[in-house]
Amino acid sequence: MRSTALRVTVLLAATLALAGTALAGSGGAQQAKLKVALVLPCPTNDGSWCQQGYVAAKRLQKEGVIDLKFTSNAPQDTPGASQVIQRYVAGGSQLVLAHSAWQDAAFSAAKRFPNAPIVYAGGGKVGGNVSTYEEPIYQPAYLAGMLAAGITKTGVIGGLAAFDIPLCHAQMEAFKLGAKRVKKSIRQITTYIGDWNDVAKGKSAALAAADQGADVFVVCGGGPASGLISAAKERNLSIFGYVGNQNGLAPKHMVGSLVYNLYPVFKAIVADVQAGKYKGKVYDLGLRSFTFALNPKYSAGKIPPAVMKQMKATQQAILAGKFKVPYIPK
Amino acid sequence: MTSLDVGLPASALAWHARVRALLVTVGAGVVALVIGAVFVILAGGSPARALGSMVDGTVGSKFAVGQLLTQAIPLLVIGLGLAFAFRGRVYNIGAEGQLFMGALAGGAVLLTLDLEPRLLLALALLAGTAGGATWGSLVGILRARWGVNEVISSLLLTYIALFVFGWAIRRPFGDPSAGNNLASRPVPEDTLLPTLPGYFVHYGLFGALVLVPIVGYVMARTPFGFRVRAMGLNPQATEVAGVRTGRLVVWLMLLSGGLAGLAGIIQVVGIEGRLDAGISQSYGFTAIVVALLGRLSAAGVLLAALFIAFLNVGGQAMSVDEGLPYSLVVAIQGVFVLLVLVADRFSRA
Amino acid sequence: MDWSTIIGVSLFASGVQLAMPTALAAVGETVCERAGVLNLGLEGMMLTATLAAFVAAYYTHEAALGVLAGVLAGVAVGALKAFLSVFLKTDQVINGIVIVIFAQGVTLFAYERLFGGLSTQPEIAPLHDVRLPGLADIPWLGPVLFDQDALFYVAAVVALSVWLLLFRTRFGLLVRAVGEAPAAADSAAVHVDRVRLFALLVCGALAGLGGAVLIVGDISLWGPNVTAGRGWVAVALVIFGRWNPLLVLGGALLFGITDALQLRIQAASGGTTAAVPFEVFQALPYVLTLVVMVAATVASRRSAQPAMLGIPFRKGVSE
Numbered sequence: 001m002r003s004t005a006l007r008v009t010v011l012l013a014a015t016l017a018l019a020g021t022a023l024a025g026s027g028g029a030q031q032a033k034l035k036v037a038l039v040l041p042c043p044t045n046d047g048s049w050c051q052q053g054y055v056a057a058k059r060l061q062k063e064g065v066i067d068l069k070f071t072s073n074a075p076q077d078t079p080g081a082s083q084v085i086q087r088y089v090a091g092g093s094q095l096v097l098a099h100s101a102w103q104d105a106a107f108s109a110a111k112r113f114p115n116a117p118i119v120y121a122g123g124g125k126v127g128g129n130v131s132t133y134e135e136p137i138y139q140p141a142y143l144a145g146m147l148a149a150g151i152t153k154t155g156v157i158g159g160l161a162a163f164d165i166p167l168c169h170a171q172m173e174a175f176k177l178g179a180k181r182v183k184k185s186i187r188q189i190t191t192y193i194g195d196w197n198d199v200a201k202g203k204s205a206a207l208a209a210a211d212q213g214a215d216v217f218v219v220c221g222g223g224p225a226s227g228l229i230s231a232a233k234e235r236n237l238s239i240f241g242y243v244g245n246q247n248g249l250a251p252k253h254m255v256g257s258l259v260y261n262l263y264p265v266f267k268a269i270v271a272d273v274q275a276g277k278y279k280g281k282v283y284d285l286g287l288r289s290f291t292f293a294l295n296p297k298y299s300a301g302k303i304p305p306a307v308m309k310q311m312k313a314t315q316q317a318i319l320a321g322k323f324k325v326p327y328i329p330k
Numbered sequence: 331m332t333s334l335d336v337g338l339p340a341s342a343l344a345w346h347a348r349v350r351a352l353l354v355t356v357g358a359g360v361v362a363l364v365i366g367a368v369f370v371i372l373a374g375g376s377p378a379r380a381l382g383s384m385v386d387g388t389v390g391s392k393f394a395v396g397q398l399l400t401q402a403i404p405l406l407v408i409g410l411g412l413a414f415a416f417r418g419r420v421y422n423i424g425a426e427g428q429l430f431m432g433a434l435a436g437g438a439v440l441l442t443l444d445l446e447p448r449l450l451l452a453l454a455l456l457a458g459t460a461g462g463a464t465w466g467s468l469v470g471i472l473r474a475r476w477g478v479n480e481v482i483s484s485l486l487l488t489y490i491a492l493f494v495f496g497w498a499i500r501r502p503f504g505d506p507s508a509g510n511n512l513a514s515r516p517v518p519e520d521t522l523l524p525t526l527p528g529y530f531v532h533y534g535l536f537g538a539l540v541l542v543p544i545v546g547y548v549m550a551r552t553p554f555g556f557r558v559r560a561m562g563l564n565p566q567a568t569e570v571a572g573v574r575t576g577r578l579v580v581w582l583m584l585l586s587g588g589l590a591g592l593a594g595i596i597q598v599v600g601i602e603g604r605l606d607a608g609i610s611q612s613y614g615f616t617a618i619v620v621a622l623l624g625r626l627s628a629a630g631v632l633l634a635a636l637f638i639a640f641l642n643v644g645g646q647a648m649s650v651d652e653g654l655p656y657s658l659v660v661a662i663q664g665v666f667v668l669l670v671l672v673a674d675r676f677s678r679a
Numbered sequence: 680m681d682w683s684t685i686i687g688v689s690l691f692a693s694g695v696q697l698a699m700p701t702a703l704a705a706v707g708e709t710v711c712e713r714a715g716v717l718n719l720g721l722e723g724m725m726l727t728a729t730l731a732a733f734v735a736a737y738y739t740h741e742a743a744l745g746v747l748a749g750v751l752a753g754v755a756v757g758a759l760k761a762f763l764s765v766f767l768k769t770d771q772v773i774n775g776i777v778i779v780i781f782a783q784g785v786t787l788f789a790y791e792r793l794f795g796g797l798s799t800q801p802e803i804a805p806l807h808d809v810r811l812p813g814l815a816d817i818p819w820l821g822p823v824l825f826d827q828d829a830l831f832y833v834a835a836v837v838a839l840s841v842w843l844l845l846f847r848t849r850f851g852l853l854v855r856a857v858g859e860a861p862a863a864a865d866s867a868a869v870h871v872d873r874v875r876l877f878a879l880l881v882c883g884a885l886a887g888l889g890g891a892v893l894i895v896g897d898i899s900l901w902g903p904n905v906t907a908g909r910g911w912v913a914v915a916l917v918i919f920g921r922w923n924p925l926l927v928l929g930g931a932l933l934f935g936i937t938d939a940l941q942l943r944i945q946a947a948s949g950g951t952t953a954a955v956p957f958e959v960f961q962a963l964p965y966v967l968t969l970v971v972m973v974a975a976t977v978a979s980r981r982s983a984q985p986a987m988l989g990i991p992f993r994k995g996v997s998e
Contacts, residue, residue: 042903043655043791047800071649073657073787073903077611078601080646083397087387087650101511104608108601112393112530124509135510158946164500164957167510189946194493194961198907199898200700201938204693208943211689223902226800230898248799330506373788421772423719478976479984482915482969489908489965497958615776622773657787664781671769671777 034095034270036060037088038070039081041100048222048243049260053099053121056262066270069093074100081105089116095273097266106130117278119269122167126280133265134284135167137243138174139318140258140292141218142325143311144240145178147255148216149186150307151238152179158214159190160205160228162221166329171258173328175218182307189214193224202227210235216255216301229253238300247295255303256294265289287318351677358673365669366662375652387647388640394647396529400601402639403531403538404429404593404610408617409624409631410545411589415582417549417626418558419565422583424469424484425590426614427491428462432591433598434495435461437605440517440598441503447520454521455595462591463584465491470583474576480583488614499605513606523600532600541589546628558582590614619667623674641666690939698935700725700893700906705913705920705927706838707753707885712917713845714878715858716764717989719775721886722910723782724756728890730786733901734793736803736894745803746891753887754880756782761879765872768991779910787903802900837885838928845924854878858985861992871992886910912968919972921983933971937964 038057042050050072061068074084082105085096089109094117098106101122109118110130119131126132148157157179161168172190179186189212191205202224206217210231216238219225225242232239232253241247241257264285272278292315317323367377388398408425415422422428436458443450468487472478496512503514523532549555560568561575569575597609620638624630645659704725711718718724731752736745756778763774794801845851853874856864861871893909894901912934920927941960948955 037650043657043787043795045791045795045797045800046902069650069653071653072655072791073660074649075611075642075646075656076608077613078608079397079400080611080642081608083387083401083643083646084650084656086393087647090393091651101509102608103508103511103513104602104604104606122510124511125507132509163496163512165510165512166506191942191946192957192961193942194496194958195907197902197904199900199902199905200697200893201907201942203898204697204939205942205946207689207693208939209946211943212946214946223905223907226900226902227898230900244800246800249802330504373792423772472973476973476977477982478973479918482918482972485911485915486965486969486972490962490969493958493962493965497956500958501956619773619776622770655788655791657784657791660784661781661788662784664777664784667777668763668769668774668781671763671773672767675767675769 033064033067034274035093036066036068036270037085037093037096038068039074039084039088039096039098039100039102040070040072041074041076042072042222044070044072046222047246047249048225050099051244052260053097053262056266057097059263060266060270065267076100078102078104078108082108085109085118086112089113089118095119095270097269103132106132117269117273119283123282123284126282128280129278130280131269131278132282133262133269133289134282135260136284136286136290137167137220137258137260138170138327139287139325140290141171141240142174142178143292143315143318144218144256144258145175145180146182146311146314147303147307148175148218148238148240149179149182150304151255151301152186152216153301154213154215155183155185155187156213156215157186157188158206158209158217159188160193160202160209160217160219160221160224161190162193162196162202162224164192164330168220170327170329171218171220174325177326182310193221195223196221197223199223199227199230203231206231206237207235210237218258232300236300238298241293245293247293247297251295251297251299253298253300254295255298255300256292259291259293261289261291287315354676355673358669358676362666362669365665369658369662369665370652370654373654373658375654380648380652380654383648383651384640384644387651388644392528393530394643396526396531397643398636398639399529399531399535401642402635403534403600404597404613405617405620405638406538406632406635407541407593407596408586408590408614409620409635410541410628411586412617412621413624413626413628413631414545414549414555414558415586416621417555417562418578418582419562420470420473420579420582420586421481422466422469422484422586423481423618424466424488424491424614425586425617426610426612427484427488428465428587428590429594429597429610429614430491430495431465431594432458432462432588433594433605433609434498435464435591436595437503437514437517437598438498440521441515447518450518451521451523451599454517454599455592458595458598459588459592462594463588466583466585466587466590467580469587470580473583474579480579495605496607503605505604508604508606511606514604516604517598519603521599522603523596532596534596534600537596542628542632549628554581590617623667623670625674637670638667690943691936694936694939695932696897696935697938698931699896700889701909701913701916701934702928702931703837703889703892704886704910705916705931706841706924707882707889708913708917709920709922709924709927710841710845710854710885711757711875711878711882712988713858713922713985714854714875715861715985715987715990715992716760716875716879717771717775718760718764718879718882719772719914720756720760720778720782721775721882721913722906722908723775723779724753724760724883724886725890725893725906725910725913726779726782726786726904727756728753728887729894729905730790730901731887732891732894733803734789737801740804742804742895745895746888749891749894750884750887753883753885753890755883757879757881757883757886758876760883761876764991765875765879768993771989771991783904790901790903800900803895804899835928837888838924841881841885841924850874850877855985857992858987861987865992865994875992886913889913915968918984919968919975921975921979922985923983930968930971934964934968937967 040050044054098120102120106120123134159172176188189209247254436454439454439457505515620634624634641663728749732745732749735748916930919930941963
């Protein structure tokens with residue numbers, strides 16, 4: 001009995017070892033894994049900004065492309081964030097993805113490590129080995145606006161944003177333009193909350209706009225998004241999810257989500273570093289990185305088939321490069 | 331409003347009291363390490379390596395020391411002013427707002443005037459100090475004139491300052507090319523403070539260090555410092571003795587607000603090179619802890635600022651090396667500070 | 680601008696909802712400050728309670744248990760504050776600020792640990808509105824007063840009870856005595872430290888309830904720093920309300936309704952395209968609170984602050 005067990009174990013171990021060698025062999029044929037560090041300003045499970053970054057990097061890790069290290073809830077001030085980045089570089093990371101608007105921190109770290117690839121989020125200046133990736137949320141927002149025009153019964157749509165930064169501003173404007181393209185008479189109510197985290201205030205702002213007739217909403221900011229979801233359920237509003245695929249959080253009310261898919265972005269950056277062609281530049285994959293994910297379970301209002309068709313045609317036109325969504329950052 | 335234990339001078343302590351103080355301090359250190367270790371283990375890290383990272387990240391190299399000093403500078407500058415104000419029992423808890431108003435005033439000078447760089451820098455530092463002092467003086471005047479509680483007014487003014495700052499970097503000074511980093515245009519390159527080679531710490535360090543003996547001297551050796559202490563111990567008696575305490579309150583708010591404003595503009599010309607929210611991570615609030623941990627003395631504030639910076643910078647290193655969430659590091663820092671507080675209390679009981 | 684859409688029933692309803700968590704915490708803070716303990720850790724108490732309430736409601740699917748957990752968590756932080764302030768007599772300003780920092784770290788860490796494996800953001804079922812039939816149908820007043828979350832009624836009752844507790848009971852007398860003249864209270868055989876401990880536990884319970892109301896009664900999910908500074912505002916409101924729970928409640932309502940109002944004016948005026956920057960609107964509640972407080976202080980000559988606020992009591996040591 002014992003010896004059988006032993007034999008089985010040995011056999012299993014041998015098989016595993018063989019399989020392991022085979023796998024390692026196939027891996028070895030590829031390039032060595034790139035040591036990547038991911039710095040996140042929030043928890044990995046915020047259902048939004050940080051989660052999208054985390055999931056994308058994890059996927060690259062699973063595919064065996066990178067060796068991942070990460071820090072969540074990192075400090076937000078420039079000296080603090082910069083030190084975290086520098087510590088990763090000093091510890092052997094070959095690429096640092098600083099997943100926040102850490103432009104100052106990235107450049108401050110680059111002063112000491114001019115050769116290290118450091119990438120921050122949010123667009124803006126690049127130089128040396130410091131790159132950035134854009135957040136083209138305005139592109140899916142335009143498509144969302146088109147649907148909103150078809151859905152609204154009041155002719156009033158709403159926009160909620162944490163701050164008036166280019167990301168949010170361009171998103172709000174594109175939403176309005178998309179809606180106006182379908183129906184000229186649409187009016188939009190835009191409210192700025194002044195806080196990325198304040199869920200209750202976001203909800204209150206949504207209710208305030210709803211009182212003034214708005215019945216379809218787009219949102220910018222994690223806290224406000226959560227507040228909007230809660231408000232939508234209370235007032236039967238139609239809404240669009242922010243950054244993460246939030247369709248499941250309010251299946252009846254989410255028309256769709258503006259999903260930030262960072263996988264192709266990170267993949268492109270990693271590929272550039274591995275190929276030795278990396279230099280400071282702006283990564284912008286447009287609608288391929290900020291995608292529009294429709295919610296099949298949506299039922300709060302009806303989307304007229306003609307509007308849906310028009311939206312899909314526009315989506316194709318954007319992807320094909322035949323149509324450019326106007327970018328109005330301020 | 332709070333307990334101000336200035337404490338007995340060390341020489342007055344008998345030897346057994348000193349031994350006791352030492353034992354309590356060591357005991358608190360051990361407890362802090364044990365609690366920290368439990369946290370690290372809970373998060374799946376190795377306590378020994380984490381501790382090693384903390385030490386290595388703060389004193390392990392020239393660069394590490396530079397990081398430590400860089401993060402201690404604002405805490406030290408603000409903490410000195412707060413220590414002075416607290417001695418007079420003027421509870422300015424709005425240093426965060428004064429910091430941002432200082433940065434804004436100094437930044438406005440840098441972004442609008444066209445002068446010789448050194449003159450411009452000097453003017454900006456002055457304007458920064460004046461900006462913080464003005465914002466602080468509002469609190470002082472409200473209390474001196476009408477007895478408005480300074481805790482609430484300084485706190486509310488902090489929120490208001492943040493909105494003003496947010497508007498300024500978005501509208502008049504906003505930089506469209508900053509992308510989603512809400513920030514002002516960069517200040518002139520030639521007004522930035524130089525950095526110490528190898529250490530990567532800007533020259534604001536020397537300014538901050540020079541302030542230590544100056545503030546210490548004014549607090550302990552001048553008639554002004556004496557009146558402030560008298561007011562802190564017994565405001566009524568001080569008033570009776572002919573000191574205009576209202577004026578003293580305004581002076582203390584000008585001083586603590588001014589130093590907070592100076593810290594703000596130093597962050598701008600020392601690190602950021604422009605105005606944005608990254609110039610502070612609640613330094614104005616942390617400096618309250620620094621002032622009180624430093625027992626309201628200039629040298630104490632210096633030590634306390636270094637200690638808090640050690641926890642911050644060491645924590646950042648630990649978080650990177652051990653892959654621990656930074657939130658955990660923040661929690662451990664809280665435990666450390668509380669235990670220092672307890673040890674401090676018991677070593678003097 | 681159409682003012683009828685700005686100032687209406689729902690303005691007050693949503694103002695009340697925004698105000699409630701802050702109001703409860705501020706009323707709690709009134710109790711401990713009356714007893715002579717300055718609790719700057721209020722934001723930390725609330726934040727800890729929000730997570731406890733969320734976790735309990737999430738796992739048990741019972742909103743009521745969420746509320747209970749929030750209150751208990753608040754009490755626990757209150758006990759910690761009492762341990763540090765009343766028994767160890769450490770500096771109350773520092774230990775308060777550190778409690779906030781500590782709570783911010785611990786809640787983030789715990790949330791990430793507990794829910795890290797989920798692919799979507801976890802949420803709890805919202806508490807159902809309680810409608811008092813008949814009363815809720817009264818025009819205007821009905822929806823404001825009688826068509827709210829169940830917790831709204833709890834909050835109103837709580838503020839009134841705390842007022843009664845402070846000014847109409849023996850315990851209230853003791854609380855005020857240890858805040859005004861602990862040495863005298865001590866010589867009258869009052870256990871000063873024990874009264875202060877109880878006051879802090881009450882304060883923790885109410886701050887915890889405030890945190891729980893925010894989660895269970897309003898937003899149904901949790902996020903980093905979800906209290907967003909409400910605890911700090913609550914500390915300010917205690918001074919604003921001159922240490923009287925009813926005035927404090929009034930101050931919280933004023934703040935909440937102004938906040939709701941500014942969001943509405945902003946919406947009606949068209950956001951960034953408007954001539955007035957939106958920061959002006961956002962600052963409105965803070966400016967108004969400051970102005971009213973200055974006016975109130977100027978109008979009244981006498982200070983209402985408990986004489987021994989923030990000063991630990993040591994037997995035989997005169998302060």
